[in-house]
Amino acid sequence: MLTQIEIKNFTKKYNENTAVNSVSLSVYKGEFLAIVGPSGCGKSTLLRSIAGLETPNEGEIIIEDNLVFSSSTKYSVPPEKRDIALVFQNYALWPHYSVFDNVAYPLKIRKVPKKEIRQKVHQFLSLVKLADKEERYPHELSGGEQQRVALARALIMSPKVLLLDEPLSNLDAKLREQMQTELVRIQKSLNLTVVHVTHDQSEAMELADRMIVMNHGEISQVGTPKEIYNNPVSPFVANFIGKTNLIARKSKSIKTTPLLFDELATSMHINANENTVLSVRPEDISLSLKYGEYKGRIERVIYHGSTTQYLVKYKNIELIAQTKSDSNFNQGSYVYFSIGRVVGL
Ligand SMILES: Nc1ncnc2c1ncn2[C@@H]1O[C@H](COP(=O)(O)OP(=O)(O)O)[C@@H](O)[C@H]1O
Numbered sequence: 642m643l644t645q646i647e648i649k650n651f652t653k654k655y656n657e658n659t660a661v662n663s664v665s666l667s668v669y670k671g672e673f674l675a676i677v678g679p680s681g682c683g684k685s686t687l688l689r690s691i692a693g694l695e696t697p698n699e700g701e702i703i704i705e706d707n708l709v710f711s712s713s714t715k716y717s718v719p720p721e722k723r724d725i726a727l728v729f730q731n732y733a734l735w736p737h738y739s740v741f742d743n744v745a746y747p748l749k750i751r752k753v754p755k756k757e758i759r760q761k762v763h764q765f766l767s768l769v770k771l772a773d774k775e776e777r778y779p780h781e782l783s784g785g786e787q788q789r790v791a792l793a794r795a796l797i798m799s800p801k802v803l804l805l806d807e808p809l810s811n812l813d814a815k816l817r818e819q820m821q822t823e824l825v826r827i828q829k830s831l832n833l834t835v836v837h838v839t840h841d842q843s844e845a846m847e848l849a850d851r852m853i854v855m856n857h858g859e860i861s862q863v864g865t866p867k868e869i870y871n872n873p874v875s876p877f878v879a880n881f882i883g884k885t886n887l888i889a890r891k892s893k894s895i896k897t898t899p900l901l902f903d904e905l906a907t908s909m910h911i912n913a914n915e916n917t918v919l920s921v922r923p924e925d926i927s928l929s930l931k932y933g934e935y936k937g938r939i940e941r942v943i944y945h946g947s948t949t950q951y952l953v954k955y956k957n958i959e960l961i962a963q964t965k966s967d968s969n970f971n972q973g974s975y976v977y978f979s980i981g982r983v984v985g986l
Pocket residue numbers: 655658659660678679680681682683684685686687
């Protein structure tokens with residue numbers, strides 16, 4: 642795979658506060674990479690530094706074999722020369738410009754001939770499915786449409802890389818879903834390299850070819866959504882990417898049940914020590930009225946449409962189990978349950 646962006650030993654501090662700590666990563670050509678992590682973990686700092694809007698304290702940034710930043714030689718290519726487009730959460734459209742003029746703007750300031758501008762604006766407004774709205778003003782558009790205008794304006798310069806910082810966070814759930822589908826369609830059709838930052842793990846899984854999970858300014862794990870979901874490297878990742886039940890033998894922060902811990906570790910052949918944490922995905926707990934290795938009580942039933950989640954009280958802990966929605970266990974009743982897969986962390 643060809644590398645589009647290479648970041649080496651990147652550190653950024655704001656006064657005493659280290660926002661990003663010695664991070665190295667590669668972005669491959671044509672991939673949709675999602676950087677995901679809780680608020681404040683350093684995602685925007687990293688993205689803005691790739692665009693040249695922040696100056697790192699340490700490290701190197703290489704875009705398509707060109708060094709664009711080096712802390713050791715104090716070399717920095719200005720943002721407008723990095724061939725990168727950045728779209729933020731607030732779309733930053735010009736309120737007094739029509740859709741056409743907003744999208745045309747980057748070409749106008751570069752004095753591109755009028756005919757070419759017209760042709761390109763039409764091309765990119767069609768791409769984001771807004772060809773019929775070029776005369777409208779931003780306040781006459783929905784949030785999703787405004788975001789698509791911002792996207793067309795970013796793409797019209799044919800950047801090598803598109804950087805997206807929480808671009809869908811202001812949209813309601815249904816629109817967000819539509820825009821996710823649109824984003825992937827546009828990315829694949831242009832064979833674009835996209836780095837998409839979000840705190841929303843389900844959005845990252847939905848969009849990404851590959852994900853980078855960050856926490857406290859550092860990378861926790863890199864992998865495809867499937868790899869990370871099935872084989873998380875730490876309790877943090879297991880809990881952040883999807884839902885899970887964490888079971889510890891001895892822990893201040895995680896509920897402990899030494900007996901269940903020991904039984905699971907033994908039966909699943911997990912080489913556990915005192916500090917190991919076991920992760921059990923809700924769908925790996927099966928419930929039955931008649932058979933099962935353990936017996937618990939249904940505390941709560943949460944109906945999700947295609948699935949149902951049950952909070953099952955077992956000794957001093959509560960486990961989340963997930964079944965298809967044809968199951969029908971009642972709150973307050975006792976059920977047997979078995980655990981099919983456990984990951985030791
Ligand atoms: N301009 C700034 N001045 C001081 N601290 C900042 C600045 N920008 C970000 N930070 C701090 O750096 C850390 C990472 O911020 P940020 O990259 O915005 O996180 P994220 O995008 O993951 O929410 C946070 O602790 C934040 O408060």
